[in-house]
Amino acid sequence: MVENIISFSLRNRFIVLLFAAGIFTWGLFSVKTSKIDAIPDLSENQVIVFTEWMGRSPQIIEDQITYPLVTNLQGLPKVKYVRANSMFGMSFIYIIFEDNVDVYWARSRVLERLNSIGNALPAGVNPTMGPDGTGVGHVLWYTLDAKSMDLGEQRAVQDWYIKFALQNVPGVSEIASFGGFQKQYQISIDPDKLSYYKLNIQDVMRAVKSNNNEAGGRKFEMSGIGYIIKTTGYLKSIEEIGNLSVRTQGSIPVRIRDIGTVQMAGESRLGIFDYNGEGEAVGGIVVLRYGENANEVINKVKAKMMEVTKGLPEGMKFNIVYDRGKLIEESISSIKTTLIEEMIVVSLIVMIFLLHWRSAISIIIQIPITIAASFIVLNAFDISSNIMSLTGIALAIGVIVDNGIIMAENSYKNLAVRQAELNEQRKGGSADVV
Template sequence: MVQKIIELALQNKLMVLMISTALFAYGLYSIQKNPIDAIPDLSENQVIVFTEWMGRSPQVIEDQVTYPLVSNLQGIPQIKNIRGTSMFGMSFVYVIFEDNVNTYWARTRVLERLNFAQRLLPQGVTPSLGPDGTGVGHIFWYHLDAPKMDLGEQRALQDWYVKFALQTVPGVAEVASFGGFEKQYQLVIDPVKLQYYNISLMDVMNKVKANNNDVGGRKFEMADMAYIIRGLGYIKNKQDIEEIALNNYNGIPIKVKDIGRVQMGGDLRLGIFDMDGQGEVVGGIVVMRYGENANKVIEAIKEKMQEVEKGLPEGVTFKTSYDRSSLIQEAIASVRGTLIEEIITVSIVVLLFLFHWRSALIIIIQLPISVAAGFIFLELFGISSNIMSLTGIALAIGVVVDDGIVMVENAYRHISEAQSEKFNSTPKV
């Protein structure tokens, strides 16, 4: 069989040349199209369902949130496993699908089942899907360098400006904020005054919630003009909360400021983000969408950050905390360097042992073609160019070189022997 293939190749040199050129061209196309990453994605094909119910114990979360969700999500087709985790105020359900299931099909089926499971959960508790990323999707971390701003202002800048801008970058599934304080209005209630005015904490909560709203009225026509009546009641500052009426005492309205005080504060934190021991910082984690090219996404993020930085307050800049593109570039440079070293080594070895430049040229030509053909298979099987796959290609280069040297040397020896026999068998005049 091998002999027939060799004979066919020798008889159709033009066809072999055209096939080799086509393989090399298609390989270059696959290199451009194949996703590039530093770490192989070995995570499972999963959809995360996140539910928040703050203030509840893990046991309550398990009984009233996690268990109903897990029970109702088990009927989804092509599921491999379902795992549930309950903690203080939060529930995580990991729905793991078969590897051949499309990620967005799986998310759609989970969302359909959540619409049914919603009625089994406590009132006001709404589950949501996690980002369409993977376990290795954290490709870029950054933080704000703002020495003149406090942590609350930095977090507000991150949440309401930077985060929204970076989420528009193609290939980004989520930008998760970290560090700082999330600003909130805090009511510090005096229990003695509550008891004196006969007002409960539930009354205070309901009144404040009801007074933080805009209401619409009917249309009012006057002098051939139509006016829309609206009631503007959204809270804009602390004074608006302090003036909210809760009840009346002997005909006198009791306001929030009469039973306590209103202050600006930060939400409860379970940790901090410290940078090199120099103090707390505020920033974000960019999560890449499933199946995207990490290198291209990081480049697009950096370009977007340059645009966003123009709109930041004076003295505020971006600092990079983690950038996977440097590791990606090092992996690519390693393969490129290995390929160049192999080509030089092969050329020297063949020229020293055979003293035949055409034999060296044959081996040198087959190296880039073999590498390009390897990327064709990476693209066909959906494998990204990462440290593992690129290392495999680098190791395979050595095998290709060894085989090429052996085959060329063997062919060279047989041709030389055949020529010698022909010369010796020729009658001498």
């Protein structure tokens, strides 16, 4: 079969050259469309389920949340195993699927099972799925540089403006905020006053909840004009919360300010984010969606940051503290330099040792065609161009030229032997004539 292929190629050189040109063109297109990343994604095919129940001990979280969820999620199809972790106020469950399972099919199966759990969990506890990212999805970290603003204001800008803007970038799975204080209204109750008025905490919570709501009415017409009735009841200030009536005793309302104080403060924190020892900082983490091109997404996020900067408060700007894009550029540049150097060295060695320019060209031309064709295979198997894959291509250059050198040397040797035989025949024929 190999002899037939060689014979066909020798008889149809134009077709072979045209086929090689087509492969090379396809390979160049694959190089431009190939996903670029610095490191390969070797993480497991998993779906994370996160459940929050603040104020509970790890043992209660394990018994009432983690155990019911694990027992219900173990029966999913194509699941290898289920891992779980319980901590103070939080539960994490990792459902590991088989490698050939589509991640979004897996997420839909997990979501179906979560919806069918029903009353297995405590009231008010709602498990949620984590972002559709991978273990190496943190592609960019940034902080906000605003010396004139406090941490609460910076976190508010991050949560209510920057986060929503960057999440619209294609390929971004999540913008995870960190640092600062999450603003909230806090009511500090005096237990002595609460006992004096014969109230309890549930009464206060009920008063706040019932007065922080809106209700819609209906439309009616009067004098040919339509009116829509509604009530506006959302709380907007500390004073409004303090004036809420908890109970009326003897025609005198007992307000929240009579039994405690209301203040604007930050949510309780378990840690802080310190930047270079200069103090606390507020920022976010850009999480890459599964299967996206990391380099392309990073560039789009940076472009979006330039737009978002125009709407930031005066004196605030972005400070990128981790950028995988630079690592990608350095890695790709290093590999490209190595490939070019290897191609030049191999070409010189082939030219020097063969001393036959046609044979050398036939060997050298294999290198760019084979490298371009390798990117076709990378794209077919959805493998990104990273340090591992490109290094493998660089190491394979020696193997690429070996075949050509062996074939050229063998052909050159056979031609030399054939030429010697022809010379002998010519000498013998001349002797007979003489």
